[in-house]
Amino acid sequence: MTTAGTLPAPATFPPRPQMDTEALYAQAAADRLGFWAEQGRRLSWDKPFTTVLDDTESPFYRWFTDGTLNASANCLDRHVAAGRGDRVAYHWHGEEGETRTITYAALLEEVQRFANALKGLGVTAGDVVGIHLPMIPEAIVAMLACARIGALHNVVFGGFAPQAVGERMAACGAKALVTVDGARRKGRVTAVKQALEEVLETLPDLEHVVVVGAAEAPCPMRPGRDSWYAGLCAAADPECPAVPLPAEHPLFILYSSGSTAAPKGVVHTTGGYLTGVSYTHRVVFDLAPERDVWFCTADIGWITGHSYLVYGPLLNGVTSVLFEGAPDHPHKGVWWELVERYGVTQLYTAPTAIRAAMSWGEELPGRYDLSSLRLLGSCGEPIDPTAWHWYHRVIGGGRCPVVDTWWQTETGSIMIAPLPGATGTKPGSATRPLPGVSAELLDADGTPVTGGTGLLALTEPWPSMLRTLYGDDERYLVTYFSRFGKDTYLVGDAARLDEDGCFWILGRTDDVINVSGHRLSTAEVESAVAAHPAVADVAVVAIPDELTGQAVVAFVTPAGGRPGDAALETELRRHIAVRIGKLARPKRIVWAADLPKTRSGKIMRRLLRDLLTGQETGDVTTLGEPDVMAALTAAVTHPIH
């Protein structure tokens, strides 16, 4: 990767008086905990905290421990109480162009009704409620209703297959699931609830299923277990006071892929998470609620949706665009149409979407008036300088700063990003850690390096950090804090630090694949493939891909010595879509009579990667069967079909 020079902060984007960014860096550096306490106090607390950080049992850090607050009250009630109930919270835009305008007051009323409905079903504080919904307002209502009564939400991305939904419900013992009759996608309807039926039967803890009627899809209902969302809300009392909860009360679980097949249940708690999200949303995107219209294109099922489509914008009292559809439906210019229609001022999306828009041509965005835009954000994977410049020039008209934001499901909120107006930007670099965040680059021994490449680590706790992995404190310790000790959070990314102190994220160092900004685990895909009776062995690797960043390639040894063929390939792709989701389908399947393994039987995925990217495979002396590579080279260069 090349280092472009630091660009000056664009002259058209002066720092706001209310945001003296240099002072923020200075203040945080001088008194980190005092800085975070001040950010925490921007929330409204039922009982103010006096302790900022309790690190006596690190790395099980606890923030703002003696304070109490409620997330939904912070997102809704306080804006309504301040006379801002008529402000639009969401401009919802449906697949077929239908619209719903939802004010803060209306959202508060619906949340209270649904919170009462959940209570009526017996859901209480500490219970887990699964949410498996498309991008409809009810998804946000369901999240906030849980938060209102202290139930934990566990949102599972709408694109996940029934089996993956079931696993994520079973792992957290969800008591209720909120889902939908049907989800619309590019003009087609999938009968979501119907497809879930079989899996629901296998969940002993699941007592209730609430179904949002959204698409008139066939939807069997089991009496006693299943109820319609609309009916429950209509019958519910419109008033449900928000419960004050301890700051460390868990707010939600979100499953993310790690380096083993079992997904990790990342746990975020109330006070710290909300503090991190509201602070970063305000300063990184320079939001002014009276004037700005925010458009985050992420799905609610990922952390970006949680932090910057739901909690961040609502905490800051901002108006957002919530778009149900795909970026190319009903046409490939639909996002730009929405920018023009709603006067979007800040757009936050992923590099993969920018690359797709690039491939569709700049003539499409050129048809719309994008002059309302003031700032552009990117997250999820490294943004290559070509895409960065295109985004800056074609979408931002050359006037909008591009903020490349680095963070993770585990960090809860943005960690490394430029502050618009203060930090100069460098295409391809997320630049510097935000005020309050301590990031370092370590060598293999854990010694900090001041330049060159190394392992990215976060060396001080921060309020929105994950607290544990649900039900598995040990895995939390081992995954993040075993290599360099309990004071050093190991990120799992490699990075380069340049002479200006800017970080360039190079990618994961574990077996995690990043497809279109979504995390998949090599092991998870492998175990799904291996579960198919026609498969004897499998190895999954990632290769660079122009559109999706990385793509999945599976090396498969068919069972019983039979050769692979097109029919088996189709079958395996279908099988993976059913087990995990379409996202995980391999771009390519290579039939391999044998896989390269060490003498102890460990698959050497590095060799497979080298093979696919046309690199010298180098040292193969540790291989149990060195001849394997010759056969594989032939299979890769001369596929059977």
Ligand code: WT7
């Ligand atoms: C992994 C986290 C950003 C939240 C959504 C994804 C990669 C994330 C960047 C960026 C380069 C990035 C990292 C990270 N990543 N943002 N700006 N530049 N890489 O959250 O699914 O938890 O994935 O995404 O590899 O570890 P996630």
